[in-house]
Amino acid sequence: xxxxxxxxxxxxxxxxxxxxxxxxxxxxxxxxxxxxxxxxxxxxxxxxxxxxxxxxxxxxxxxxxxxxxxxxxxxxxxxxxxxxxxxxxxxxxxxxxxxxxxxxxxxxx
Numbered sequence: 001x002x003x004x005x006x007x008x009x010x011x012x013x014x015x016x017x018x019x020x021x022x023x024x025x026x027x028x029x030x031x032x033x034x035x036x037x038x039x040x041x042x043x044x045x046x047x048x049x050x051x052x053x054x055x056x057x058x059x060x061x062x063x064x065x066x067x068x069x070x071x072x073x074x075x076x077x078x079x080x081x082x083x084x085x086x087x088x089x090x091x092x093x094x095x096x097x098x099x100x101x102x103x104x105x106x107x108x109x
Contacts, residue, residue: 037065038105041079044098050105051082051092065104069096 035055042048055062057078062068069077075096082092 035061039065039079040103040105041077041094042100042102043094044100047084049079049082049084049092049094051079051090053077053079065102069099069102072096 033056036052037055038050038052040048040050053065053068055065055068058068058072058074062072077094077096077099079092079094082090084090084092
């Protein structure tokens with residue numbers, strides 16, 4: 001039977017504190033500016049939802065609401081500051097296959 005001795009190395013632990021760079025988050029997401037549109041969405045169950053969507057929520061920014069719905073790769077539409085029945089300022093995620101129509105509201109930028 002062969003016995004081997006383990007070699008033990010001492011590791012120096014350095015306790016350094018780092019300050020967060022508050023601008024780092026903004027620089028990281030600078031390519032994803034929010035392009036909000038106020039919309040009304042009607043779903044197949046008859047629900048009418050009013051809220052905002054971000055045209056830049058896909059990997060490629062969109063210019064129009066119809067582009068986001070037709071050309072977007074995401075199967076879901078994300079709405080924020082949405083109103084549905086008695087709920088206000090809600091985040092709502094809607095399966096695009098359940099949307100009957102979408103109408104952009106005037107002055108919703």
